[in-house]
Amino acid sequence: MIQFQNTKSFAQEMDEKDPLKAFREQFYIPVINGRESIYFTGNSLGLQPKTTQDYVLNELEDWANFGVEGHFHGNNPWFNYHELFPQQLSPILGALPEEIVVMNQLTVNLHLLMTSFYRPSKERYKIICEAKAFPSDQYAIESQVKLHGYSPVDAIIEVNPRVGEHTIQIEDILNTIAANADSTALVLFGGVNYYTGQAFDMELISKAAHHAGALCGFDLAHAVGNIELKLHEWEVDFACWCSYKYLNSGPGGVAGAFIHQQHTINKELPRLAGWWGHEKATRFKMEKGFRPIATAEGWQLSNAPILSMAAHKASLDLFEDAGMDRLLTKGKLLSEFLFFIIHDINAGFTEDPIEIITPENIKEKGCQVSMLFIKKGKEIFESLKQHGVLADWREPNVIRVAAVPLYNTFTDVFQFGLIVKAILDKS
Numbered sequence: 309m310i311q312f313q314n315t316k317s318f319a320q321e322m323d324e325k326d327p328l329k330a331f332r333e334q335f336y337i338p339v340i341n342g343r344e345s346i347y348f349t350g351n352s353l354g355l356q357p358k359t360t361q362d363y364v365l366n367e368l369e370d371w372a373n374f375g376v377e378g379h380f381h382g383n384n385p386w387f388n389y390h391e392l393f394p395q396q397l398s399p400i401l402g403a404l405p406e407e408i409v410v411m412n413q414l415t416v417n418l419h420l421l422m423t424s425f426y427r428p429s430k431e432r433y434k435i436i437c438e439a440k441a442f443p444s445d446q447y448a449i450e451s452q453v454k455l456h457g458y459s460p461v462d463a464i465i466e467v468n469p470r471v472g473e474h475t476i477q478i479e480d481i482l483n484t485i486a487a488n489a490d491s492t493a494l495v496l497f498g499g500v501n502y503y504t505g506q507a508f509d510m511e512l513i514s515k516a517a518h519h520a521g522a523l524c525g526f527d528l529a530h531a532v533g534n535i536e537l538k539l540h541e542w543e544v545d546f547a548c549w550c551s552y553k554y555l556n557s558g559p560g561g562v563a564g565a566f567i568h569q570q571h572t573i574n575k576e577l578p579r580l581a582g583w584w585g586h587e588k589a590t591r592f593k594m595e596k597g598f599r600p601i602a603t604a605e606g607w608q609l610s611n612a613p614i615l616s617m618a619a620h621k622a623s624l625d626l627f628e629d630a631g632m633d634r635l636l637t638k639g640k641l642l643s644e645f646l647f648f649i650i651h652d653i654n655a656g657f658t659e660d661p662i663e664i665i666t667p668e669n670i671k672e673k674g675c676q677v678s679m680l681f682i683k684k685g686k687e688i689f690e691s692l693k694q695h696g697v698l699a700d701w702r703e704p705n706v707i708r709v710a711a712v713p714l715y716n717t718f719t720d721v722f723q724f725g726l727i728v729k730a731i732l733d734k735s
């Protein structure tokens with residue numbers, strides 16, 4: 309157990325000892341007022357690796373040099389470019405390579421997966437999800453329910469935090485699933501809630517869903533590259549994620565999907581099909597009759613967006629070098645240090661100016677810490693920006709920050725604390 313101290317020398321010492329310290333150099337850090345910013349929005353848009361431009365340029369050059377031949381004769385032939393990813397994503401997701409496919413965008417994948425795994429019947433048609441899920445997920449769920457002819461009011465059950473609390477108790481999730489065991493078709497949660505930063509116990513939720521006879525899926529937008537995942541072992545049925553948050557693969561970057569092996573081998577499973585999901589050996593025979601690949605690739609529709617995938621590859625190569633274990637260890641330390649600093653700031657006031665709404669329990673959070681400012685939240689947020697801190701504002705009074713292990717430092721966290729304290733002392 310490390311004894312944290314709210315001092316510059318302590319933060320510098322932690323940075324010096326950090327086995328991942330060299331990775332910061334591999335990223336472009338945005339500059340504000342002539343100085344490197346304290347970039348705490350890696351949970352929203354991860355920073356650009358310095359290698360990304362070369363990776364993308366290589367594909368542009370192959371296109372220039374080879375034209376259509378680049379599909380088979382480029383340096384990384386585009387025909388199987390997407391096959392570079394499952395192996396690298398496997399330790400990040402805790403999944404078998406055959407269960408992973410990189411394709412499309414996040415919300416598109418959510419719809420594709422719900423098409424296969426939300427198959428309501430007259431008795432079983434409900435979806436259990438978290439209250440205040442990310443809006444795109446809410447809209448996806450609502451429209452899927454309507455598509456099947458059900459009423460969202462009846463078919464969607466949201467699990468809420470208890471009165472006076474910000475996060476959802478696992479007991480309430482499990483009880484809701486049990487109470488609706490006969491009518492629930494699907495349990496669909498985020499891995500980490502985008503607003504509170506609460507990480508859900510996916511293993512328990514998955515078990516409870518299956519015990520109730522339902523299927524279970526997760527939106528991992530805020531979980532992938534951030535917390536430990538063991539999708540295969542937890543027997544999660546499906547999951548999807550985007551690559552532009554913790555995975556640093558660029559705005560609107562190509563997304564991903566996980567489908568458990570027990571489902572990928574079932575070629576009869578209903579799905580929306582496209583030619584890229586068809587068996588490779590006969591894909592170019594262009595014949596009638598869709599025969600899916602028996603891996604997660606069987607859910608692919610279109611040929612791959614190579615430029616976006618090149619950016620993804622640049623970032624995943626860094627993840628491979630850093631190693632997920634070391635990233636998780638440093639990520640935990642950074643967020644614990646941030647908690648310590650905020651508690652220390654609060655201790656200087658008679659009434660706490662900051663309420664942390666992210667759970668403090670290490671198993672219930674990732675890098676993100678969401679802070680509710682009791683007074684003058686918006687002013688403080690604007691002032692942070694002027695002082696070179698890039699954080700994220702959510703109405704009515706929450707500031708979200710994430711210190712991410714690939715490029716943030718303990719000094720970033722210390723400096724953030726100094727700035728917040730100075731602003732609070734003045735206001």
Ligand SMILES: *Cc1c(COP(=O)(O)O)cnc(C)c1O
Pocket residue numbers: 413414415416442444445498502527529530550
């Ligand atoms: C970021 C995020 C999205 C964004 O969806 P896109 O399809 O990538 O635009 C959706 N859901 C969650 C939970 C998110 O965090």
